[in-house]
Amino acid sequence: MPLIPTVGQKSISMRFIIGAIYLILTLGAITMVYPLLVTVTAAMSNAYDYEEFNVFPAYVLNREERYKKFLIEKYFDRPFNLFASNYDLPSEWNAYWDFRQRENVMQNQLSIYGTEGAKGEQLKTIAADYDAFMKQFSPEWQIVLFQRLSQPAQRDFLRQRYDSRVTGNLHGKEQEAAALDIMAEDTGEGKFTSFEYITYDVEKNFPFHAQRWFPEDVVRYHNYIDFVKSLPSTWKMPQTAKYLWLTYLLDSGKSIDQLNAGWGTNYESIYSVPFPLKPPVDAEFRQMWTEYVRERWPLRLIELPPGEGGGVSQLYQSPVRIHLWGCCPDSRVCA
Structure with missing residues (x-):
């Protein structure tokens, strides 16, 4: 039986009430x-546009927005100076967010390897050349990008590697436990309760997180190197001397004005200071370069010229006569 009888529904006042109910609903x-639309859009967002709360994201129809969103996905979990070492950025850019509201950045600033102006077959050729370069470049000198994607990929890599060595008809948790037992025996480390808890937080900073660090001949390190080899070239970039140099300048605590005053130069920002392959002429600039080579550049990547002799002691007596090797001075030159 309806709450409102049929006879009652015919009255004007009741029809008004029913209409109001329908309107409210x-x-x-x-x-x-x-x-609902904002929730759906947020599910497809990343750090670039997560806080914008757009019903219809701009990147769907705007190629430049998609490009900037891609760059955030690629570099966001890495220091900004890594990003800056690959691009000629304006002096006022000091963080990833500085290019969010800029227009025409693809044509004006974010140009790497010259690919932004290339089309069709040209772009395919450039990508193939970069892929070939990265395959012959030692994985020990490669930086893994896309951390949000590469971290799960790393766990899947380890799971597949050790699952393949499990014998017997095991499944699920038993299979995983047996694989973790094998990995613990291989590495000589404690056993993890799940592959989901395994990270390469230290290894991902190889080989430059400590000046005098040398790779140990251990299973864990070789697992990481094999994982890096398995990644597509587009997920990686070479370590560059410019990246390490920018890190050193930023750690010095000096502003670009202070550096320019001491060096007699006129750089617009720290990110525009190139890495000098030879000792600078200016005395103060030369002193910082020498300190960088002595204290910050990994010793395992230093080689004295033929006939110098003297080993490491000679390095500290005459640090400006060394030859730096092992990574590219600039990623654009390498590629």
Whole structure:
């Protein structure tokens, strides 16, 4: 039996009440559409546009927005100076967010390897050349990017590697436990309870997280190197001397104005200071370069010229006569 009898529904006042109920319900349904669309959009967002709360994301129809979103995905979990070492950035850019509201950045600033102007077959050729370069470049000198994607990929790599060595008809948790037992025996480390808890937080900074660090001939290190080899070239970039140099300058605590005053130079920002392959002429600039070579450049990547002799002691007596090797001075030159 209806709450409102059929006879009662014919009155003007009751029809008004029913109409008001329908209107309220309709408005309530409409108000739920917006948060639903925002939720769907947020599910496809990353650090670039997560806080924008757009019903229709701009990157869907805007190629430049997609490009900037891609760059954030690629570099965001790495220091900004790694990003800056690959691009000629304006002096006022000091963080990833500085290019969010800029227009025409693809043509004006974010140009790497010259690919932004290339089309079709040219772009395919450039990509193939870069892929060939990265395959012959030692994985020990490669930086893994796309951390949000590469970390799960690392766990899957280890899981597949050790699952393949499990014998017997095991499944699920038993299979995983047996694989973890094999890995613990291989590495000589404690046993993990799940592959999901394994990270390469130290290894991903190889080989430059400590000046005098030398890779140990251990299973864990070889697992990481094999994982890096398995990644597509587009997920990696070479270590560059410019990246390490920018890190050193930023750690010095000096502003670009202070550096320019001491060096007699006119650089617009720290990110525009190139890495000198030879000792600078200016005395103060030369002193910083020498300190960088002595204290910050990994000793395992230093080689004295033929006939110098003297080993490491000679390095500290005459540090400006060394030859730096093992990584590219600039990623654009390497590629």
